[in-house]
Amino acid sequence: MVAIEPLPSTDIESKPSNSTTTGVDSNSSNRLNADGGVVSSSGDKATAAGYASDGYETASETEVGDDDTVSDNSDKSYAVEHEHQQQKSEEMSTVSKDPTYEDALNDDEFKQKLLAQMNEAKVEGNKLFGEELYEEALLKYDYAIQLAPEMSSSSEIRSICHNNRATCFFKLGKYEDTIKECSKALEINPTYMKSLLRRGEAHEKLENYEEAIADMKKILELDPSNYQCKRTIIRLEPLAIQKREKMKEEMLGKLKDMGDSILGKFGMSVDNFKAVKDPNTGSYSISFQR
Template sequence: MDNASDGSKGLKSNEEVIEELTRDLKSSCIKVDENAESKNTTNDSWDVLDKEKDNDSAQDAEPSDDAIEDLLKDRDLSLSEAEQEELKCEAEGLKQTGNDLFKNGEYVSAISQYTQALQICPLAYSKERSILYANRAAAKAKCQTEKDSAISDCTKAIELNSAYVKAYIRRAQLYEETNKLDEALEDFKKVLTFDPNHTEANHAIKRLPPLINERNEKLKTEMLGKLKELGNIVLKPFGLSTNNFELQQDPNSGGYSVKFHQNPM
């Protein structure tokens, strides 16, 4: 009995054996769970970043005016007259906010307000939309990088209201600022068909033609210079240059003939 009892002290009970076997198992399970949790956390963070990136991309991709108008066409079909009037009033409120921002020199914010107004104002209110485009053009004109876009807004305003003198004047000014003098002159002439006494337009149609002629002469000189350089390259292998040729105008017909001069020996 005593020997048996002593021997049993050296043996582990079933509970101890089970505890020892499961200790390592528990430890390994905890490590696996921790790794899985870490992996899941990493994936979640990437998912969030991806979502934020997608949101940023969506915000950066502003729809075009044509795309907005297509959406408005579909939307307006389901609106009652009262609902359209309500949206027009909302757009008017945004326009007024834009006007106030413009007066304070906050041109970028003003552009945003006019854009929001254009995105909700029903297409049936063409006069109101024309003014919104013209006002947005005025704000864009104050931003050096937005002048071409401002010209496009003026054009939209004119398409919606073909007798919109202020839009013609604004576009003419922008054309002149961007060195599109011919287009500016045409717009100023158009203004005079609506208002023959318009001071700025009358001054412009006297001021611009000499500037256009001066520009054209400069361009012609530059073009002839480049043609001369090219001609000298072509003629050089033959021992000739453009100096060997002279254009002579016929006083009667106005046409030109080419006279050849041989190099002196």
């Protein structure tokens, strides 16, 4: 092996290497010329800056043969970068092998699949509802709800499905079930105005005017500009008052019958007691008369 010493020339500045090779082949048959140049085996003359005949440059000023010591800065950078990449690869390998990491990834993927299945069932239910197949639609909505009844990320789909079930029951004339489903939807989402409106309509169908008015007022709290609810309240309030008076009369009639059955044992009747209504408070006072 022939070692090539760097030329003691101050006239030529070594050009930076464009090659990734750290040295020339140690088996080269190049030889020193008398004037300090290098003559290749093909007879061409080379200078310290590079081979004049072919334009190639040396990798560095210090040629390396079998020596393991590399002085080139690019080699050091390569070694550092290689070590960094190897360390990063080992860290990623360690993370990927971590059971906790894998469990978290699998759990997230599982939840995403559940949400996709729930949404698919909901869409199928909507299609059946559009075809007026309400009983079949109810089953699809219920299936979607049961897929993930406790998963927090499924709360939106579950509340929608409960509301859609309420709408199906409303179409079937099952107003009690409508109210139950709306209440379930509102437990998940208390500001769900569609459920409040649907429940209010169901209450009106059952002549639960007080409850219907309460739902309309909740909607107005969320949306003060909802004039439909305002008109509904105005329409229902007289009905609510009328029902209250009717209930009072029915209650008094039942009390009278019960009182007559008890007071008759003593030769008295409820007619001996007169109820007088206070016009200011609307309350009643009882006075005894013979």
